[in-house]
Each structure stands twice: as structure tokens, then as C-alpha cells.
Amino acid sequence: MRLIRIVPDNTKFRFVRFRRVTIPFSAAISVITVILALTIGLNFGIDFKGGTLVEIQARSGKADVGAIRQEAESFGFGTPEVQEFGNSGGVSIRFPIQEGGEEAQGTVVQKTRDVFEKDYEFRRVETVGPRVSGELVQSGTLGVVLAIIAVLAYLWFRFELTFAIGAIIGTMHDILLTVGFFVITQIEFNMTSIAAILTIVGYSLNETVVVFDRTRELLRRYKTMPIEELLDLSVNSTLSRTSMTATTTILSLVALVVVGGEAIQGFAQVMLFGVFVCTYSAMYVSTPVLIYLGMRSARAPAPAAPAPASDRKKAPRPAS
Structure with missing residues (x-):
């Protein structure tokens, strides 16, 4: 039985020539992305902002979002964020954090139940205090930073500093574009989003290491091949594996986006975007940036120095 080939063998695409674009x-x-993140900002969830999140479901028909917003504003707990989600009458209500600790947050939940429980089913209730939300921000940021440092140390140990810098540039590119996706789509940024970013870091590292490992192998085999041709050969020789990995991952994520439900849909959408970005950066960012880092000059064998004149053998004189 013949194996399925998404990409034909022995492809000769010239990926590196597009580096100037x-x-x-x-x-x-x-x-x-950095400018948008500083101006528009992320849609931080309750994990980072603190407060109370209540998700309700209409027992019959569609939810009246306007009436729910008006009722929630009359509670006196600040301006709530009321949003409809799904297609079957689901509504999320976010109340800002209240002064008074857990008891004050519990009052918000109880008041919401008293008003809406008759017509709506309560699906999810979460309460996060300011201290916990601050700790989650610190832990999430520290986790991403430590992951990047670990990637740099691992690649430096396995390859060399040039490869490590190239991989870090590609990984940072993938993280920034993922943050940009959060900013543009305004998907809620919570602890699940941190897990998605760390997963994308791992996927980006995996794609980059596969190409770099082949690059290192080809550097030893073809010492005189021009660096552009060698990098193209590296990407082409791993293209079949890259396409199979990306395709199977995308199919799984599409299924999660379509039928995974509201709880996991945001994570799946971010991961789906991340797979495309990581595949692109492994071919068009991490690999061609090695040229600008002077990889060939560091790897090219030094020319042999000419022997001193005193050590050269004298040519025999012709017999007279």
C-alpha cells in the first residue's frame, strides 16, 4: 500500500530567497503587535483582573441580553460586562471586584441567583480576589519567561549559539503574533491562554529543531555548498514531515473549534492560529535568519596556510 504524500519527495522550493520580504x-x-497591545490591550479574564463571573443559560427561548444588563446594573456592584455567547441563549455576566474580600464576592453571586434563577440556569460561577489575580499574573509571566530561557539553554547545549539565537528569534516572533491574535480577536486572556502560549512555544521549538538538526547534518556533508542552497535543502528535506505534523494537528484543532464547546473553543482557536504561525516561522524566519547571523562564516573551514619557504622541497635539477 502506498503511503499518503501531502508534499512530493525531492521538492526544490527556494524558501530562503524570500527572506528579503x-x-x-x-x-x-x-x-x-506591540503597539496594539500597549494601546488596545488584551481582554483580561477574571483570572487576571479579579471579580466574579457568572454564566447563565435561558431555560426556554433566547436570553434577553438588554434586560439582563439593566438588572445587573441595578445591583450596585459597579458596571457589569454582559455578553451573549453560543446560539442557545447563553449569557456571561462579569462583575468587577468588590471591596470586602470573599464575603463581598459571595454577596454578588447570591444576588445574581436571587434575580435570575427563575428564568435562567446557572452554568458557571467563578470568583477571584485581587491577591489571587495578582499572583496569577506573576506566575503566568514567570512561566513564559522561564520557558524561553530554557529553550535558549537547551538549543545552545544541543547545537551552538547561532542556532539558539535563530530559534529564539523565531519563538519570540510566534509569541508576539499570538498575542496580536488575542488583541485583534479580543478572546479572553486567562490562565488557559498562558497554557496555549506555552504549548505554542513547544510546537515552535519542535518545528525549528527538526530543520536545524537537518541543517547541522548537511553542514558536515556539504562543506562547500552555498548557504542559501544548503538552507533550502534543509527545509525541503523536512517539508514532508512538517506538512504531515501540521495537517494532523490542524484537523484535530478544527474539530475542537467546531464541536469542542465554549469552554475550550478559545484555546483551540489560538492553537490553530499558532500552528500556522509556527510552520511559517520555521521556514521563513528562523531558518533564513541564520544567514544574517553569519552561520556559514563560522562553519566554513579555514584555508590551509602556505608552508614556509625553508620547508619546501627543492625541485631536482635536470641532469646535464
Whole structure:
């Protein structure tokens, strides 16, 4: 039985020649992402902002979002965020954090139940205090930073500093674009989002290491091959594996987006975007950036020095 080939064997695509377009494009998108994150900002969830989240479901028909918002505002607990989700009458209500600790947050939940429990079914109730939310912000940020440092140390140990820097550039590119996806779509950024970012870091590292490992092997085999051709050969020789990995992952994530439910849909959407970004960066960012880091000059064998004149053998004189 013949194996399925998404990409034919012995492809000869010239990926590296697009570096003069892809590198500036990726740099520009990264800068725009930073600007958007500083101006628009992320849609932080209750994990990071603190407060009370209540998700309710209409017992019959569709939910009246306007009436729910008006009732929630009359509670006197600040301005709530009321949003409809799904297609079957689901509504989420977010109340800002209240002064008075857990007892005050419990009052918000009880008041909400007293008003809406007759017509709505309570699906989810979460309460996070300011101290816990601050600790979660610190833990999430520390986790991402430590993961990046661990990637740098691992690649430096396994390959060399040039490869490590190239991989870190690609990984940072993937993280920034993922943050940009959060900013543009305004998907709620919570602890599940931190898990998605760390998963994308691992996927990006996996894709990059596969290409870099083949690059290192080809550097030893073809010492005189031009660096552009060698990097193209590295990407082409791993293209079949990359396409199979990306395709199977995308199919799984599409299934989660379609039928996974509201709780996991945001995570699946972010991961789906991350797979495309990681595959792109492994081919068009991490690999061609090695040229600008001077990899060939570091690897090229030094030319042999000419022997001193005193050590050269004298040519025999012709017999007279």
C-alpha cells in the first residue's frame, strides 16, 4: 500500500530567497503587535483582573441580553460586562471586584441567583480576589519567561549559539503574533491562554529543531555548498514531515473549534492560529535568519596556510 504524500519527495522550493520580504514583514507585524497591545490591550479574564463571573443559560427561548444588563446594573456592584455567547441563549455576566474580600464576592453571586434563577440556569460561577489575580499574573509571566530561557539553554547545549539565537528569534516572533491574535480577536486572556502560549512555544521549538538538526547534518556533508542552497535543502528535506505534523494537528484543532464547546473553543482557536504561525516561522524566519547571523562564516573551514619557504622541497635539477 502506498503511503499518503501531502508534499512530493525531492521538492526544490527556494524558501530562503524570500527572506528579503519575509524578515521585514515579520518584523513589522511584530512591532505593530506591540503597539496594539500597549494601546488596545488584551481582554483580561477574571483570572487576571479579579471579580466574579457568572454564566447563565435561558431555560426556554433566547436570553434577553438588554434586560439582563439593566438588572445587573441595578445591583450596585459597579458596571457589569454582559455578553451573549453560543446560539442557545447563553449569557456571561462579569462583575468587577468588590471591596470586602470573599464575603463581598459571595454577596454578588447570591444576588445574581436571587434575580435570575427563575428564568435562567446557572452554568458557571467563578470568583477571584485581587491577591489571587495578582499572583496569577506573576506566575503566568514567570512561566513564559522561564520557558524561553530554557529553550535558549537547551538549543545552545544541543547545537551552538547561532542556532539558539535563530530559534529564539523565531519563538519570540510566534509569541508576539499570538498575542496580536488575542488583541485583534479580543478572546479572553486567562490562565488557559498562558497554557496555549506555552504549548505554542513547544510546537515552535519542535518545528525549528527538526530543520536545524537537518541543517547541522548537511553542514558536515556539504562543506562547500552555498548557504542559501544548503538552507533550502534543509527545509525541503523536512517539508514532508512538517506538512504531515501540521495537517494532523490542524484537523484535530478544527474539530475542537467546531464541536469542542465554549469552554475550550478559545484555546483551540489560538492553537490553530499558532500552528500556522509556527510552520511559517520555521521556514521563513528562523531558518533564513541564520544567514544574517553569519552561520556559514563560522562553519566554513579555514584555508590551509602556505608552508614556509625553508620547508619546501627543492625541485631536482635536470641532469646535464
